[in-house]
Amino acid sequence: MGQDVGRRGGTGRTDDGGGESGGRGRAGDPSPGDGAGGGAPRGLIAQLRRPPGGRDARIMLLGQLLDRTGTGVWAAASVLYFTFVVGLDAGRLGLMLGVAAVAGIVGSPVAGHLADRFAVRHLLMACHALRMVALCAMLAVTRFELLLLLVAVTHLGDRAAKTLEMLFATRVAGERRATYQALSRSVANGGYAVGAGLAAVGLAVGTPTAYRVLILANALSFLAAAALVWRTREPRGRGRLVAPPAPPGGAPPGPGAEQGGGRSPWRDRGYLRFVLLDIPLNLDDAILNVGLPLWLVHHTTAPHAVVPAFLALNTVLVVVLQLHVSARVTRPRQAATAVGWYGAFLLGSCALLALAPGQGPWAASLTLLAAAALVTAAELVRSVCSWELAVSLAPPAARASYLGVAGISPSVQKAAGPLLLTGAVMAAGPAGWLALGAGVAGLALVQRRAALVRLDQVRPDAPARPAPTAGGGRS
Numbered sequence: 001m002g003q004d005v006g007r008r009g010g011t012g013r014t015d016d017g018g019g020e021s022g023g024r025g026r027a028g029d030p031s032p033g034d035g036a037g038g039g040a041p042r043g044l045i046a047q048l049r050r051p052p053g054g055r056d057a058r059i060m061l062l063g064q065l066l067d068r069t070g071t072g073v074w075a076a077a078s079v080l081y082f083t084f085v086v087g088l089d090a091g092r093l094g095l096m097l098g099v100a101a102v103a104g105i106v107g108s109p110v111a112g113h114l115a116d117r118f119a120v121r122h123l124l125m126a127c128h129a130l131r132m133v134a135l136c137a138m139l140a141v142t143r144f145e146l147l148l149l150l151v152a153v154t155h156l157g158d159r160a161a162k163t164l165e166m167l168f169a170t171r172v173a174g175e176r177r178a179t180y181q182a183l184s185r186s187v188a189n190g191g192y193a194v195g196a197g198l199a200a201v202g203l204a205v206g207t208p209t210a211y212r213v214l215i216l217a218n219a220l221s222f223l224a225a226a227a228l229v230w231r232t233r234e235p236r237g238r239g240r241l242v243a244p245p246a247p248p249g250g251a252p253p254g255p256g257a258e259q260g261g262g263r264s265p266w267r268d269r270g271y272l273r274f275v276l277l278d279i280p281l282n283l284d285d286a287i288l289n290v291g292l293p294l295w296l297v298h299h300t301t302a303p304h305a306v307v308p309a310f311l312a313l314n315t316v317l318v319v320v321l322q323l324h325v326s327a328r329v330t331r332p333r334q335a336a337t338a339v340g341w342y343g344a345f346l347l348g349s350c351a352l353l354a355l356a357p358g359q360g361p362w363a364a365s366l367t368l369l370a371a372a373a374l375v376t377a378a379e380l381v382r383s384v385c386s387w388e389l390a391v392s393l394a395p396p397a398a399r400a401s402y403l404g405v406a407g408i409s410p411s412v413q414k415a416a417g418p419l420l421l422t423g424a425v426m427a428a429g430p431a432g433w434l435a436l437g438a439g440v441a442g443l444a445l446v447q448r449r450a451a452l453v454r455l456d457q458v459r460p461d462a463p464a465r466p467a468p469t470a471g472g473g474r475s
Contacts, residue, residue: 044319048061051180052174061184066191068187070218074214075199082147086147088144098415103156104415105159105411105415107160109407110404111407112407119234129223131153132223138215177387178388181387186319190319266405274454275408279413281385283413284382287421288376290417292310295426298426318376318379332392333455335385336448339444340444386409
C-alpha cells in the first residue's frame with residue numbers, strides 16, 4: 001500500500017531529487033503539525049490543512065478537487081448528452097468510448113516521456129487547457145468523426161494529467177508521498193461526489209441547454225485547475241533527470257542505478273512485468289462500475305435502487321479510510337507484501353457475487369453491498385500499493401518515464417476490464433466470478449514475489465525504518 005515514508009535525516013527528500021520546490025525550502029521537510037512526527041494531526045481536515053509538500057501540495061490538491069468535480073459532472077452526463085442531445089446510437093457511442101479508452105492508454109507514457117524534458121507544471125497546465133478547449137469545441141460540433149476526435153483528446157489529456165499529478169506529488173511530498181496519495185484520493189472522491197450531485201440537478205432539468213451548461217461547467221473546472229497549477233512552484237527535478245553520480249572512491253553505482261539502465265522503461269523487463277501484472281490488479285474499478293450493477297440487474301432479485309448505493313458506499317469508505325490504510329504501509333517492501341491482500345479482498349468479493357443469485361431481495365442486496373465493501377477494500381489497498389511500487393521499482397535516473405509507463409495499467413484495465421466482465425465472467429455465471437477471483441488472487445501473489453525480488457536488487461541494504469503515523473495506526 002504505502003509509500004516509502006521513512007525519514008532520512010529529517011529532510012523528507014525523494015531519492016530522485018524531489019522534495020524541493022522553487023528554491024523556497026524543502027517541500028518534504030516536516031513542520032509543526034505537518035504530520036511527519038509525534039505531534040502529527042490525524043484527521044483528514046488537519047492533514048489537508050498541512051499536507052506533505054506544504055503550500056504547493058495544498059494548492060495542487062485544491063486544483064484536483066475542482067478538476068474531479070468537473071469530471072464527476074462529465075461522467076454522469078456525457079453518455080446521456082451524446083444519446084439525447086447529439087443523437088448517437090449505441091453502436092457509435094460504444095465505438096467512441098472504445099477509441100477514447102485507447103487514447104487514454106497513450107496519454108500516460110507520452111506524459112512521462114515529456115516530463116523527463118519539460119517542466120511538470122507547464123505540461124499539466126497544457127493538459128488542462130487541452131481538455132478545456134476540446135470540451136468547448138464539443139458544444140459546437142455534431143459530426144460524429146469530429147466528436148470522436150474530441151472525446152479521444154479529452155481522455156488522452158485526462159490520463160496524461162493524472163500521470164503528471166503523480167510525478168508532481170512524488171517530487172514535492174518526498175518520502176511522505178503515501179500520505180499525499182491518500183489525501184489526493186480522498187479529495188478526488190469528494191470531487192466526484194460533488195460533481196455527480198451537480199449533474200443530477202442538470203439531468204433533472206433535462207433540456208439540451210442544461211446538458212450544455214454541465215459540459216461548460218466541466219470545461220471551466222479545467223480552467224480553474226490550470227490557474228491553480230500556475231500558482232505552484234516547479235518541484236525539484238524539472239527537466240531531464242540524469243543518472244546519479246558514482247559514489248566516492250570510484251565504486252560502481254548500486255543496483256538502483258542499473259535497473260533499466262536509467263533510461264528506457266521499455267527495455268526493462270522487470271518493470272514491464274510489474275506493469276503487466278498490475279493490469280488485472282486494477283479490476284476492482286470494472287467490478288464496481290460495471291460488474292456489480294449488471295450482475296444485480298440481470299442475475300439477482302435485488303431491487304435496482306441498490307445500484308446507486310454501490311458508488312455511495314465506495315465514496316464514503318474511500319474518503320474516510322484512505323488515510324488510515326495508507327498509514328498502515330509506509331515502505332516499499334510493505335507495499336509489495338500488501339499486494340496479497342488485494343487478491344484476498346477481490347477473491348472474497350467475487351465469492352459473494354457468486355452467492356447472490358437465488359437469494360431473496362433482502363439477502364441478495366446485503367450480499368452485493370458486502371461485495372461492494374470488499375471491492376472498496378481492494379481499491380484502498382491497490383491505490384497505494386500500485387503508486388508506491390511504481391515509484392520504488394523505477395530507477396531514480398528515469399523516474400518520470402517509468403511512471404508514464406506504469407500509468408498504462410489502469411488505462412488498459414478501463415478499456416479491457418468491462419469487456420472481460422461482460423463477455424466472459426458474467427456469461428459463465430457464478431463459476432466465472434469464482435474463476436476471476438482465484439485468478440486475480442494468484443496473480444497478486446506473483447506480483448508480490450516479483451516486487452520483493454526486484455526491491456532486494458534495487459536496495460538490498462536498505463535499513464528498516466520506523467513508520468510515522470499519518471491518520472492511522474502503525475504497520
